[in-house]
Amino acid sequence: MKNKKNSCYIDVVLTALFIDPSNAAVKAMNSIKCTPSSKVCGSDQKSVHHIQSIIRDVAAELEEHSYESKYYISLDELRQSAKKCPVLNNTERFDRSSMNDPSVFMEYLVHLFPCLKIKNSKGLLVSPLINLETGPLKDINGYDLSDVIDKHMEKNSTFNNPPLIVFDLTRLNSRGEYENDIEVIPDEFLNLSGTEYQDFPSELSAVVVWKDFHYTVYAKVEDTWYYFDDTDKFVQEVGTYEDLLSHNDNFVSMDGKLFFYVQN
Numbered sequence: 411m412k413n414k415k416n417s418c419y420i421d422v423v424l425t426a427l428f429i430d431p432s433n434a435a436v437k438a439m440n441s442i443k444c445t446p447s448s449k450v451c452g453s454d455q456k457s458v459h460h461i462q463s464i465i466r467d468v469a470a471e472l473e474e475h476s477y478e479s480k481y482y483i484s485l486d487e488l489r490q491s492a493k494k495c496p497v498l499n500n501t502e503r504f505d506r507s508s509m510n511d512p513s514v515f516m517e518y519l520v521h522l523f524p525c526l527k528i529k530n531s532k533g534l535l536v537s538p539l540i541n542l543e544t545g546p547l548k549d550i551n552g553y554d555l556s557d558v559i560d561k562h563m564e565k566n567s568t569f570n571n572p573p574l575i576v577f578d579l580t581r582l583n584s585r586g587e588y589e590n591d592i593e594v595i596p597d598e599f600l601n602l603s604g605t606e607y608q609d610f611p612s613e614l615s616a617v618v619v620w621k622d623f624h625y626t627v628y629a630k631v632e633d634t635w636y637y638f639d640d641t642d643k644f645v646q647e648v649g650t651y652e653d654l655l656s657h658n659d660n661f662v663s664m665d666g667k668l669f670f671y672v673q674n
Contacts, residue, residue: 411472412482413640415507420485421640422627423512423519423668426616428469429638430631432672434573437525439466444525451495461491462522512618512625512668513539513578528575530567539576547583547592555579555596555669569602575612577669581620588620595663598651600671610673614651618668619661628654628662 411421427435438444451457464487471483489506520526520537527535542562550558559577569575581589599611616629626639628648635654637646648657655663 411485411638411640414485416509417485417489418625418640419510419512420488420515422618422625422638423515424465424468424472425627425638426618426629426668426670427519428472429475429629429636430615431469431473432574432615433674434526434672435469437573438523439469441525444523446522446524450521457491457494458522461488461495464488464491465519465522509623513541513576516576516668526574528569528572530569532567534567536567538572538574539578541578541580543580547581547589550594551592553594555594555666556600558594559600571610571673572602572612572671573673575602575671577671579667579669581665581667590621590664593660593663594666595655596666596669602671612671612673614669615672616668616670617654617662617666618670619665620667621661621665625667628657 411417411425413421431439446458451461468483468485468488475483516539517537520539524535526538528538530536540559540562542558550561553561555577558579579594581592583589596614596617598614600614601611614630616627618625618627624639624641626637628635628637630636635648635650635657637648637657639646648654
């Protein structure tokens with residue numbers, strides 16, 4: 411995907427979900443039984459179906475991309491379609507060229523494709539996006555992500571084998587300043603079963619990172635990690651999980667923002 415008018419916060423989420431989609435992402439895209447609330451775009455259901463169709467097309471293009479691809483995927487149609495959804499697009503304005511947070515766009519997708527929701531320990535369907543508000547940040551410096559999650563879950567509902575879950579780590583201090591010296595190491599596998607043992611743990615599939623007012627993403631395609639920067643001409647091959655952790659001065663640990671975990 412190619413950056414156009416500050417589109418990086420959209421590009422990274424779409425790449426993380428669909429460059430090598432999980433079963434959960436495919437199900438959410440293709441299920442005709444799982445429809446959003448009739449009020450998502452006001453009274454115009456045609457707008458909802460149009461936006462869904464555009465996002466499905468982008469998802470399919472990403473999945474079908476090969477190593478030899480010579481063209482970029484455009485978000486022009488997606489942004490144009492967002493104009494017709496005044497309720498969901500009211501304050502964030504995905505159709506405009508301003509910068510936004512990828513977690514906000516992730517929630518936008520959850521509203522449009524409610525099959526992305528997961529069940530918590532209380533049996534309620536909730537967003538797969540979990541905000542890890544565990545400050546002050548210095549208290550989690552050097553932690554594994556699993557430890558941060560455990561600390562967060564002590565006061566919140568747990569989840570039993572979610573097919574897709576995304577952890578949002580806000581790296582802002584109490585003054586709203588970004589702290590770039592806080593290390594949180596993403597686990598390759600997470601046990602999210604609510605029990606001590608899990609036969610098929612959730613696996614890290616993508617990490618959105620933030621630096622210099624720009625979002626980029628690491629994503630796993632089959633068994634290899636790649637780095638996607640929508641301002642670069644080429645995709646970088648990173649390698650194994652160990653290569654991921656050390657790539658670009660421990661980028662994923664020092665500047666990781668969204669951590670995607672899937673269970674296929």
